Amino acid sequence: MRLFRVTRLFSPQFPQELATDIPAIDSYLQQIEQELPGRKALRCQMLEEVRDHLLEHHSQLVASGESSDLAAEQVTTQFGDPIQYGRTLRRDKLIKFAKIFSISTLAFIAITLFMGWSYTPTEYPLVETPGFWTRLFVPMLNAPLFALLMSYTMSFVVVKAKPDPKSASHVYVDRKKKYAALYIVLYMSALAVIAILGIFNIGMFRNMHPLVSAAFAILSVLTVYWNRIPWNSYDLKDDTLIVRSVFRETQIPLVQIISIKVKRYWIDRFSGLDSRSLMIQWRTSTGQVQRLQLPLNDSMHNADRLQAKLYSALEHPQ
Amino acid sequence: MKTDNEQILKGLLDTLVLNVLTQGENYGFGIREALHQQLGADADVVKEATLYPLLHRLERRELLISYRQPGERGTPRKYYKITDLGRSYLRTKTAEWRKVASLLERTIFTNKD
The missing domain is CATH 2.30.29.30 (Pleckstrin-homology domain (PH domain)/Phosphotyrosine-binding domain (PTB))
Known part of the structure; x- marks a missing residue:
């Protein structure tokens, strides 16, 4: 089963920006690339280091008098089995995915159950409350889906920003990502207002326990504060x-x-x-x-x- | 005999890599070259396919940090730098190896010609 290939579905091609014009090195990089998960930009980032290594070693051998073809053969042989190396890189990503998925599944289940509990009228024993079992099982089904979306994005989509060659000492965020953060700020600000009103039994959160509303308010304000970065x-x-x-x-x-x-x-x-x-x-x-x-x-x-x-x-x- | 030697050197590899980085930040190929210079005849033990996963593992343990700089060959070059945690880990490991060396010195090496 090569399930990781699902993560390459929308961009399965070899990233052309990695092509070196040295056939043996290109073929070697392609063999590693076939073993990697994630979108093209991420696979490209995972391969940059080995590409740099092979080209540096190749230049060194050519400078010492070796022919380009022979040098390419030598550096790729010396690097080791490309399939094995690709699998090692893939395993790191899959371990990251599994970790985030399991932690976030548990976190989502806990949050949704907590919310379900906070809605429960106090006049009934908990398990006899109307809708109790629905509130218990629906989060159990939904939580892994939310967690899957989150862990997939964090493991197979997100890539590091490239170093800026024009201003290496300037640290900044692209405008596009600022807009994304602005969206989160607006969304979480609205949630904070609703949660604060909920503490006083007003609005959408009026049926929630005031402590739960307060927890939501604090969480939302913190998220807004964090998204100023x-x-x-x-x-x-x-x-x-x-x-x-x-x-x-x-x-x-x-x-x-x-x-x-x-x-x-x-x-x-x-x-x-x-x-x-x-x-x-x-x-x-x-x-x-x-x-x-x-x-x-x-x-x-x-x-x-x-x-x-x-x-x-x-x-x-x- | 060669296999035993390789096993010992592989166990030493994280210490050797951290030691190379105490001399200054370096990139993958540069680290490999420095190791080859230090290891001489035993240099074959340092396979690139082993070195990079090791560097990534040390980075995950926060013994190293890495940064990318625009490179000459169209893709950025990744440099590694040892952290304070890495230095302290290196000190501990060096002390452990020193103990082993001293133990061998006091036992096997003195008993045999």
């Missing part, structure tokens, strides 16, 4: 990090940074974009210690490079 942008100059957020602009001289720690919040686990926050601590010229949280994720161009450069700045202060 696409409007952040960061610039790493020679000696300064400039952080622009919706609320303010902060300049941090690199020599003043005393520590950088990575923190992952619960919401980061569900974004599928390797979201994390860098907790930066620095000492100002007056001796005051300040802290700033720098949210980063893979939809930001140059985000991982900024993190590496900040680590380097901390290791080798100038």
